[in-house]
Amino acid sequence: MTQEKEKTLKVAKQAFDNLMYGFETSDWNPLLNILADDFTFWFPIGKYHGLNVGKERAKDFFQYVTEVFGQTIKLTTLERVTSSETTVVFEFRDEGMMRGQPYKNRIAISFDVRDEKICGYREYLGSDGKSN
Template sequence: MAEGSNNTLKVAYQAFEYFSHGLATGEWNQFIDMLSDDFTFWFPVGPYHGLNVGKERAIAFFQYVSEAFSSGLFLTLDRVTSNQTTVVFEFRDEGLMWGEPYKNRVAVSFDVRSDRICGYREYFGSDGKSN
């Protein structure tokens, strides 16, 4: 594996650890600290649907996520795929969303530049309701 992808994986795994911690606890500071100044993210639904630009928008988004999952969202990592600049984490998550049971299959993609996350994209696999 090339040096660039070793760094990419190292940075992305650290970011994913902070991301998972944020989902579980609502504490996003460590994850936010890893974002580049020109950070962009893409989300598939709701008030943050589509492309979003900037750290301030990201802070508002992750606050919204913490409100939706106020008792925490807990992840089980299934697969990691990477190239020189991007790492995709596939996982299952479970918790309560707005107080209702929630389960999903999710993929998040982190774009890495140096020691920062410069891009994030999220994709889901189900409607989020558990039966």
């Protein structure tokens, strides 16, 4: 593994840990603090569908995540981590409650890393048949 790929993986793993921490505590500051100023994210559904730009938009998004899930989301299985020199993809399963209903999902997320900051995030949803 190249030194650049190792640095990218380290930053992305920290971002993933901060994401899981945000789900469990509703404290998104550790994640927001490692986002680049020109951060972009892509989300597949809802009011954040498509490309979103900026840390403020990300802050609004994660607040929305807290409104939808509270502090119920838990990682159940980290299935795979795939990385390159600039991007790391995490495939995992999680579960909890979404607006008071059982939620269980398969998700793939990717983090783009530049200068030891997260500059991009993309999320892809699947379903284990128990989500709304």
